[in-house]
Amino acid sequence: MEKKNRLTKREYFDKVYRHGKSAANHQFVLYYKAQPQQASFRLGVSVSKKLGNAVVRNRIRRLLKEIVRLNAARIPGGYDLIIIARKPAAEMSYHEMEKSVLHVFKRASLLLRKENTPGSN
Template sequence: MNKHQRIKKDKEFQRVFKQGKSFANRQFIVYVLKSDQPEFRIGLSVSKKVGNAVTRNRIKRYIRQAFLEMKEELAPNADYVIIARQQAAKMDFHESKKSLQHVLKIARALPKK
């Protein structure tokens, strides 16, 4: 995941929150905003309520890796902001990826198979 594929600035996060659509399941909330850039970008938010720094960083690694593996299937011209809920802390990588795929299918960002 390259630097230019990440949403870092608060202004960019707020734009996705205000103008984008939200979709959720028990583990993740995903905001999707269509844009005109050639590649998708992701922003991650994991609250301190989820766990300590080690747990939060592990969740962020899992999300980044899942997006890296799904990048061919994802809509390229969109911004995604992913918020992890407390249940995400109890999951391993494969469960996290499956949960992200589920919520992205609900958001129609991934094609249904």
């Protein structure tokens, strides 16, 4: 993830939690808040200690960031996003996780179709 696409400070997380909307499935919760002054989206990832030790949590975090990075062209700009992993995410493979994350984005109406993405012909 590029630095400009990271949600870093606690106050940013709090604003999204307090004033944003959410969408969820069994594995993930997506909080999102429109930020029209931003050109691109910013992403924060939260993985609880309940999901496992540091190795497990960091693996989930890395996979989530990679999924979002590879699908960034399908995610509209101007949003602050927070993905929270739930317990079932710890046992998921990469492809299952990708399908589930894209499903949550679709539920939140934050996923552009492939033919609408810039650069795809």
